[in-house]
Amino acid sequence: MILIQAFVCSALGQTPAPIPVAPARSSQQTRRPATTQDEDEVVRITTNLVQLDVSATDNNGHQITDLSPDDFEVREDNRPQKITNFSYVSTEAGATTATAAAAQPAATSQRPATRNAPPVPPVPLRPEQVRRTVALVVDDLCLSFESMHFVKGALRKFVDEQMQPGDLVAIIRTGGGAGVLQQFTSDRRQLYAAVEHVRWLPNTACGVSAVAQIDTSREPATEDPNVNPTNPAQDIQDRINEQTRDREGLFEIGTLGVIHSIVRGMREMPGRKSLILISDSLKIRTYRNIMGNPRVSSNESIAEPLRRLADLANRSSVVIYTMNATGLQTLWLTAADNTAHLSADQIEARLADRRRSYVESPEGLDYLARQTGGFAIRNMNDLGGGLRRVVEDQKGYYLIAYHPEGSNLGSPGSYRRFHKISIKVKRPGVKVRTRSGFYDFSDEGTRTVRHTREEQLLGALISPFNANGVSLQLTSLFANDAQFGSFMRSFIHIDAHDLTFTDDGDGWHKSTFDILAMTFGDNGQMVDQVGRTHTIRIKGDTYNKIMQDGFVYVVTVPVKKPGAYQLRTALRDTASERVGSASQFIEVPDITKNRLSLSGLLVSGVEAARETPPMPQPAPAATTPDAAQTLARSAEGESEDVDTQAGPAVRHLRKGMTLRYGYAIYNAQLDSAALKPQLLTQVRIFREGQLIFTGQTQHFNPSSQADMKRLLAGGALKLGSDMRPGEYVLQVIVTDLLAKANHNTAIQWIDFEIR
Known part of the structure; x- marks a missing residue:
């Protein structure tokens, strides 16, 4: 196997490391390639x-x-x-x-029927399989604590029951910024992680209750000479209402700004798109009591951004549905109201303010839905049922x-x-x-054109679909080291045919490219980035081999905090300005909690005649550290004589091959007497989301391994001659018999292909 030099990039610096040459392989997330503009547009406005x-x-x-x-x-x-x-x-x-x-x-739904059943791995979407693109926008800048509870339940139900094959979905929080546009996915794991991080934000426009409570204990004293002496309580309340409306207006403008950014990003996605905005309030009108004279006026600071947003959504083929999360509320006195020192007329005035605010709150939501071809859901306590109505409407x-x-x-x-x-x-x-x-203006000539190097790379990174000017394939794995902690090791395969090589004299060939890799946290904000410009210079057999098989660029990123991450990478050929991109979702467990966890899986295929040393039996073999170490050496570039087409970075296997897999087990509990773990392992294979093989449950033997907190494991499977060509998923399940029932199972999976 010919090796080439790439770079290991981390927050600590960049050092060269040898890596095996490997041909192209689609990794865990497949995204829709670019198509022509005319095919993608649903709404077109020209002269x-x-x-x-x-x-x-x-x-x-x-x-x-x-x-x-x-x-x-x-x-x-x-x-x-x-x-x-x-x-x-x-x-x-x-x-x-x-x-x-x-x-x-x-x-x-892909969620299992029983609580303890392992989840079915997601099936990567092919471009032609994307049927619907949906952005679920949670307006946590204006959602009460009460409403947020029901919103999270509705989101879980949507992912469990209403999300269908072919759906591309993002769950976006307005308080988290528009960076979460990076999280459009068909992977339910990523969406579940996003739902778990939806939470109520204090000190925003909405409080604990879905409707404002009457609380005279928080009102200031009435010695102010500017207070109306004939009705001081009402005058003070009018001032409080005025301040509250101004504060709400600021948050509403922030919400509209985030939604505007989301719609602008969705404009570059093909076909008809849907945005579902879930909020407690978006007011157009304001009610003001000035010197005892009530006035209702249009809130121009909100009205004009609403008009611009509706026009942008229409030109971007985005339909906006809205949901008022307050549901049906009692607007009379409740046990939470404090009406001390208020007369009957004053109490009625407060209740009138409450009723008026309840009616005005969803007017902006209604406007957006009406102007963009969607509909508004209001006065409905079943938020999950409301989302079901939206799904029905998108058929x-x-x-x-x-x-x-x-x-x-x-x-x-x-x-x-x-x-x-x-x-x-x-x-x-x-x-x-x-x-x-x-x-009245034409869409012709209004599409975004990116000219500079930075614009082209960032444009590829923020797009929810892969740029395909340069073919990139990404495989990213989580692991943990006793000395350096947790990290993500990512293998980026680059198709050399898409790069421009020029003659550099004496048989040498030279190419220059820019590469940018970013990691995003669960809220869509950037956590880390690595960017460099590289020039490669090769000749002879090395050049021929690279042109045939491509080469691999390795990115190693230390992970300081556990959580859900997305790695996105973009590459630009400097000569032709062609750009390619790829991304992958990665879950990093909290190793410090001492709960059972698994590393990413390394997989390769070996022909039966080339197996050395002899592999286990065709049935799921007992896990062995030797298999994991062999696979790890192969991934790091040692010149083991293996078929690169079937290597860990590519995983193109053939019928009759032996599939070898390796991984690490973290935080296995130890028997107090023997100081040994008691672990059960099992493998399963899926094809197109359907379970086709379940291996026998086997006891894991740690042998003479020294670090019982980081056990190396592996095994082998014989691929039958009757396995049809296509995409498959290998799933590994490990059960700790000594751990508590709710933390005794860990699952990991990786895809491979049979050709």
Whole structure:
């Protein structure tokens, strides 16, 4: 095996390390490749074409899928328009696009049924399998403690029961910033981790209760000479309300800013997208009592950003659904209210303020949903049921396009004029929803163009899909060392055909590329980054081998804190400016808690005739430290004579091969007498999410290992000749018979492919 030199990058510095050359392999997360803009756009607004998405449902909210162009009546600024393109697009798995006569065609939960059953590993999505893209935005800047409890339950239920195969989902917190756009995924593990980190934030616009409580004990004294002597309590309350409204306004502006960033990022994602905003309040109107005179006015600091956000969502093919998390509330006196020293009239005035605030709070949410073709969920205590309504609504939509007739779209002096769109269906009993309209400027030429090196690399990193200008494959593993602690070791395979090599004299070939790797925490904020520009210079057989098999770049990142991380990497060929990117989600356990944990799995395949030393029996073999050490040496680049196609970085195996796997077991409990662990191991194999093989449960023998807190384990499986080509998942389950029942099982998995 030919070895080349790459770099091990860490917070402590960069030192060269040898690595084995390996061919390309798709790693744990597959993402949709770039497609042409025309194929991706759902909403298009140009000087001679307007294309919109339209939802049609019956009175029960069920999709109507058999309408034709003749059933629709389209008007722009009250002028009738002729439909020129028409199609129905189904987003259900396995569905095909149904078309009408006049135009061209424009699953179950993966959580186990029993509590102690190991989870089914996620199946990486192929590009054509992405059916729906959904951003669940939790407005923790304005969610009460009471509401947050029910929101977390609804999110868990969505991931458990309502998320379907082909869904690409992100759970985003407005208090965490728009950086969590990096977390669009089909991996339920990542979404469960995101749900667990959704929590109530004190000192924000919303308090403990979903509705404001009456509490006179917190009101200041009334000696202020500016207080109205005829009604001091009400005057003080008006001042408190004024301060509260100003503070709420600041948080609402912050929420809109985050959502604007999310929608702007989603614009570059293909197809029709959905954003579900969950909040207690987003007010448009404000009620002010000035010198005893009540006034209701529009909150322009919120109204204008709302209009801009709705227009951006419409042009980005994003449908916004909103959910008022307060649900149904009693608006009369409760046991939590403190009405001491208040008269009956004063109590009624406070209750009137409460009722008015309850009515005004969701108005901004209603506006966003109405303007972008979604709907608002309010006065509903079953938040999980509300999300189910949204899922039902996303089963499909109609694409309707027309050439504007009688419109001055794009004409001089018409900039920023709003064009109102209305669509009606002639069939009785059918309800139709679409976007309310658009402002007068064309989408042509408004797409983001990245020119500089930094813009191109960062653009690839923040996109939820892989850039495919340079083919990158990422395999990232967690491990722990007694001296250096926890770390992530990542192998980035680079296809040398996508790099530009130039002749450098005397048979040498040279290429220069930029690479940037970032790790993001569970809140989407960047934890660490490594970036460098590299020049490689090679010739002869080494050049030929690299062009045939590619090469591997190793990134080693120390992990200071346990938690959920996402590693994202981007590479740019300096000569051609082609960019590639890849990402992977990694869970780092807290080793200091002394709970059973596993490292990442190293897997390779060996032909039966080349096995040395002899491997265990074809059935799941007893775990052996030798297997793990052999695999570890192979991954680090020792010149062991193994098939690189079937190596740990690539894992392209063939029928009849022996699959060898290795891993480390951390924090196994020890028998007080023998000072030995009592561990059971088992392996399972899945194909396309379905369990196809369950190995026998076997006792683990630690042999003569010295570090009982970091046990090396491994084994082998004979791949049957009847195994079909395709993608598979190897899962390892370890059970500690000496640990407490709720912490006695650890699971790890890795994908491989049979060709």
